Amino acid sequence: MDFWIFIFALVVIWFLFFKKKKSTVQRTNSKNITKMNNTFRQKSSNKSINSVASMHSQTSDDDELATFTVINGQTVEYRISREQQSREIATRCNTMPARWVKPGEIITIQDTVISHGNFYFGGQLKIYSSGEYGHHYNDGTDASLVNDALPIQHISKHYQDESLGYWPSFSTLSPRCRGAYLDWLASDRSDSSCPVGYVFIYFYGLERRILVDGTQETISDDEFKSLFEEVLRLRAVFLANNSFRHYSTQLIEVMLLLRPGVIQFENEKECFVSGSSLLFQFRLATTVAQGKPLSADLALAWVKYYPEYTLRTPARRCADEFAALFKLRYVNKFSGGLVVKPNKTSLKLTYLPASSTLRGIGIEHPDLPDPSVLRAPVQKLIQIAESCTGALDAYSRYLGKKEAERSDIAAIMLLPNEILSEEAEHMFAGFKNWADERIRENSGLVTVTDFWARLDMSVPAKMNKKEAELMQNFVQRVGYGIAPDTRYHHAKPESDGNIVLFSEGHGEFFTPSSEFQSMSVAIRLGAMVAQIDKVIDISEQAALEKVIDHNDRLSPTEKRSLYAYLIWRLNTPASMAGLKARIGLLQDKEKSVISNVIISVACADGRIDSAEIKQLEKIYASLGLDSSTVTSDLHRLSTAEKVAPATLPTTSETRRTFSLDERILARHESDTTDVRQLLNTIFSEDESIEELSIDTPSHPGTGLDEAHYQLYQCLLEKERWSRSEVTALCQQFNLMVSGAIEAINDWSFEQVDAPILDDDDDIYVDLEIAQELKG
Numbered sequence: 001m002d003f004w005i006f007i008f009a010l011v012v013i014w015f016l017f018f019k020k021k022k023s024t025v026q027r028t029n030s031k032n033i034t035k036m037n038n039t040f041r042q043k044s045s046n047k048s049i050n051s052v053a054s055m056h057s058q059t060s061d062d063d064e065l066a067t068f069t070v071i072n073g074q075t076v077e078y079r080i081s082r083e084q085q086s087r088e089i090a091t092r093c094n095t096m097p098a099r100w101v102k103p104g105e106i107i108t109i110q111d112t113v114i115s116h117g118n119f120y121f122g123g124q125l126k127i128y129s130s131g132e133y134g135h136h137y138n139d140g141t142d143a144s145l146v147n148d149a150l151p152i153q154h155i156s157k158h159y160q161d162e163s164l165g166y167w168p169s170f171s172t173l174s175p176r177c178r179g180a181y182l183d184w185l186a187s188d189r190s191d192s193s194c195p196v197g198y199v200f201i202y203f204y205g206l207e208r209r210i211l212v213d214g215t216q217e218t219i220s221d222d223e224f225k226s227l228f229e230e231v232l233r234l235r236a237v238f239l240a241n242n243s244f245r246h247y248s249t250q251l252i253e254v255m256l257l258l259r260p261g262v263i264q265f266e267n268e269k270e271c272f273v274s275g276s277s278l279l280f281q282f283r284l285a286t287t288v289a290q291g292k293p294l295s296a297d298l299a300l301a302w303v304k305y306y307p308e309y310t311l312r313t314p315a316r317r318c319a320d321e322f323a324a325l326f327k328l329r330y331v332n333k334f335s336g337g338l339v340v341k342p343n344k345t346s347l348k349l350t351y352l353p354a355s356s357t358l359r360g361i362g363i364e365h366p367d368l369p370d371p372s373v374l375r376a377p378v379q380k381l382i383q384i385a386e387s388c389t390g391a392l393d394a395y396s397r398y399l400g401k402k403e404a405e406r407s408d409i410a411a412i413m414l415l416p417n418e419i420l421s422e423e424a425e426h427m428f429a430g431f432k433n434w435a436d437e438r439i440r441e442n443s444g445l446v447t448v449t450d451f452w453a454r455l456d457m458s459v460p461a462k463m464n465k466k467e468a469e470l471m472q473n474f475v476q477r478v479g480y481g482i483a484p485d486t487r488y489h490h491a492k493p494e495s496d497g498n499i500v501l502f503s504e505g506h507g508e509f510f511t512p513s514s515e516f517q518s519m520s521v522a523i524r525l526g527a528m529v530a531q532i533d534k535v536i537d538i539s540e541q542a543a544l545e546k547v548i549d550h551n552d553r554l555s556p557t558e559k560r561s562l563y564a565y566l567i568w569r570l571n572t573p574a575s576m577a578g579l580k581a582r583i584g585l586l587q588d589k590e591k592s593v594i595s596n597v598i599i600s601v602a603c604a605d606g607r608i609d610s611a612e613i614k615q616l617e618k619i620y621a622s623l624g625l626d627s628s629t630v631t632s633d634l635h636r637l638s639t640a641e642k643v644a645p646a647t648l649p650t651t652s653e654t655r656r657t658f659s660l661d662e663r664i665l666a667r668h669e670s671d672t673t674d675v676r677q678l679l680n681t682i683f684s685e686d687e688s689i690e691e692l693s694i695d696t697p698s699h700p701g702t703g704l705d706e707a708h709y710q711l712y713q714c715l716l717e718k719e720r721w722s723r724s725e726v727t728a729l730c731q732q733f734n735l736m737v738s739g740a741i742e743a744i745n746d747w748s749f750e751q752v753d754a755p756i757l758d759d760d761d762d763i764y765v766d767l768e769i770a771q772e773l774k775g
Contacts, residue, residue: 098122098145100209103226109148112182118230119185119205120145143169143357144205146182151175157184157194164197167356189234196241199234203244204355206231207251211353211361214258221262228255228263247354253279254351257363277301278349278363285347285368293337296327302372303381314389314396321395324419325388333384340377342369391416409455410470413477428478430454435480435501443567444501448493459495465754465768468492471499481505483564486754488512489520490582498571500564506557515553518590519562521582522547525594525619526601527569532615536570543604547597581746583623591623599633608634707733708743715744716770721763748773 101107103117125142153175163174170178184191184198210227213219219227235248256265256279280301287294294302300323304311315322331337347368351361371377395414398404404411412424420428431454438446451471452459460467468486471493475482483500484491488510493499523544530540548554548562586594598619613634617627704712711733715721723737730737741763745755752772758764 096123098125098142100213102223109146109182110152110154112154112179112186114182114186116185116189118209118227119202120208121148123147123149141171141357142204142208143167143171143355144201144203144208146170146185150178152178152182154179155183156180157187157191157198160195160197164195168197168201169356170201190237192237192240196238196244199238199244200247200354203231203234203247203251204357207353207355208358210251210255210258211351211358221259224255224259224262228252231255232265250278250351251354253277254361254363257282257349277305278351280305281347281349281370281372282365282368284371285365288340288342288371289368291339291342293334293339295337296330299330299338299381300326302378303385306378306382308375309378309382309385311385312389313400314392315385317396317399318392321392321415321419322385322388325391325416326384328418329384329388330381338377338380340371340374343371343374345370345373409457409474413474427456431474431478432480435475435478436503439501439503444564445498445567445571446501448495448497448499451499461495462758462764463493463495464766465492475501476505476508479503479505481561481564483561483568485561488516488561489565489568490749490754492754498568500568502560502564504557504560506561510557512558512561513553513555515551516558516562517582518586518594519548519551519554519558520565521586522594522597523562523566524569525598527566528574528619529598529601529612529615530570530604531574532612533609537604539604540601541566541570543601544597547600581749586623591625594623595620595625595633599630603634704744704747707735708740708747711735711740712744715757715763715765716767719765719767721765723762726763 098120099122101114101117101119101121104115105117107114107117107121109121120142122145125145147170150171155176157180159176159180161174161177163172163177165172170181173181180195181198181201184194185202189199189202206227209219210224214224231248231251235245235252238244238248252265255263280298284294284298284302287298303309303326311322347365347370349363349365351363353359353361392415395411398408398411398414399406406412412420412427415424434454435444438444448463449459455474465486472482472485472487481502481504483489483502484493485506486492488506526540526544526547530536530544544566545563548559548566551559554562583591598616613630616630620627620630711729714729715726726741727737730740733740738759741757741759745757748754748756748769752769754766754769754772756766756769756773758766
């Protein structure tokens with residue numbers, strides 16, 4: 001009995017002892033987990049992390065590795081593995097002091113020969129517990145330390161597994177990853193396609209050598225230069241990796257601050273990548289402390305990374321152009337540079353290492369101010385930044401379009417003058433010389449093909465709104481005007497047609513007057529009359545020019561624009577597209593003036609025939625005037641010519657005696673009904689249909705009646721229609737093709753000042769105009 005009591009007591013004691021030991025292990029593990037989580041959170045401020053991260057090594061049935069699973073920053077699983085235990089044993093067994101291997105020294109690690117040095121090799125590093133820059137973990141290990149006592153399997157440097165992790169360390173790599181890292185160390189270390197985790201392990205060693213050994217031991221200036229060149233080289237090779245670029249740039253900055261007399265970096269502005277740039281803060285503080293004006297680079301960096309100001313889209317999308325424009329305007333405003341008065345806040349710089357086994361390094365400069373906290377100086381810089389942003393707005397919006405390129409003519413001409421390239425300036429100068437010659441020798445009349453050739457571009461197959469606007473914007477950019485200009489003349493050129501250039505142009509803030517609008521209609525109708533006999537007589541052109549020249553209500557800019565518009569109309573086939581909408585805006589008095597203009601043009605060449613009378617009656621009807629008064633108006637002008645010929649709108653060089661053939665008028669008046677029927681056939685076979693549709697209720701939300709609206713919706717289905725297809729559609733809605741096209745275009749003109757349909761045998765739909773009509 002006593003025996004069994006004794007056995008029971010042993011079991012209880014053993015159970016209690018095991019439970020207490022397990023509890024102790026759990027508490028110890030919990031402390032380790034907490035420490036790991038703290039490190040995890042500390043590093044997450046410097047590197048981006050996923051919300052769910054797993055750090056674990058390869059496992060096997062007989063050798064389970066340590067596994068940490070982190071979810072939303074909380075460790076939920078931690079297992080002590082045989083691999084971790086064996087790794088710790090191997091680390092303790094390797095008591096060889098670790099040392100820095102310099103370039104040129106050959107090290108062989110399990111048949112891998114490494115000759116380029118620049119890494120720590122051995123069992124344990126020296127422990128530095130204090131010092132200005134020596135704040136690091138004091139357990140003698142380092143993330144970069146190459147310990148050859150650990151298991152290593154040879155494999156290609158491109159191999160990687162989950163043990164590489166986000167915070168890589170040589171000791172926690174799997175045997176294969178250690179082999180891959182050694183393979184990379186044995187190479188020239190210039191393969192940008194290798195896993196960047198290996199590069200970071202190597203970089204940790206450079207970082208420790210520079211920041212720890214560089215201050216605790218004597219590192220020659222030559223070695224310091226060599227390390228600097230190596231960091232620069234690595235940065236260039238792995239520049240595409242944002243994280244590595246950030247940390248390597250920071251280390252370059254620290255090295256420049258540690259030994260400014262030993263190393264130099266020509267492009268220091270490349271380091272000014274954020275407001276936390278150590279070099280930027282130091283250069284700004286030094287400049288202010290010395291009472292010197294800020295350089296353009298410092299001013300730009302200050303405004304870009306000022307925490308209370310955010311650059312708008314044009315400044316970000318067009319970063320190079322913004323920087324160039326800002327510097328120019330900064331120099332123009334502060335010719336010698338902005339001088340900032342030193343403040344009392346002392347400069348404190350902090351370097352946050354990439355390595356998890358090094359801690360933050362504080363660099364204090366109590367003799368330097370910290371002007372980066374000031375508000376008043378940077379507000380002056382923000383004003384310049386805003387002006388540059390506004391100047392680049394149109395350029396930025398263009399680049400935001402799909403397939404847009406900076407080399408496009410449309411992009412180049414949107415750039416401010418200050419930052420035009422030499423090539424662009426040469427192109428603009430060549431165009432100006434050509435335009436001046438055409439204006440001097442041919443009144444500015446040129447073909448559309450020649451215009452596009454001057455831009456070194458092929459003429460578009462079809463002139464849509466986009467192409468027309470490019471031409472307008474380009475000539476305005478170089479200081480000229482163009483006719484037709486869709487904004488003011490309500491017409492656009494054709495690919496096989498002409499345009500007219502004129503000096504000075506419309507200007508940026510041109511707004512046409514009502515007189516300009518009515519005169520443009522008069523000129524268009526007058527040119528139509530002059531073109532009836534297919535020959536433009538010089539006296540007809542002179543009559544129209546005099547109408548412009550003697551109108552005191554037109555500004556000089558409006559007169560130049562109308563002169564160019566007249567030449568274009570006289571050299572372009574006439575049409576009635578869009579006229580109905582524009583005539584509807586005229587007052588009765590303006591219509592009367594227009595009737596006098598077209599009568600004068602008809603009589604200017606000294607003769608008139610039935611075709612001209614018919615055209616005049618057609619125009620009178622379009623103006624809402626009594627077409628039967630055409631003959632009486634011709635009689636009146638004939639009488640006025642005989643009494644006071646000086647009032648005729650002709651020049652002295654082109655004056656001709658007008659003789660009205662009374663027989664033609666008599667014959668015309670005797671057959672008025674037949675003539676009107678003929679006019680209907682000649683000019684607008686569909687006009688009667690338009691008149692009948694006036695009282696047809698319009699479709700809700702548009703100015704079109706139901707039939708035209710339905711036709712319009714059908715046409716939006718594609719960009720190009722054959723005439724037979726459109727004819728079939730019109731038949732469905734009981735519409736005539738020509739009348740329907742004109743009605744839809746008139747409506748489009750009323751909405752957006754541009755036609756949506758182009759009738760050129762086939763019917764084209766301007767889809768950009770359609771988007772505008774949608775609002």
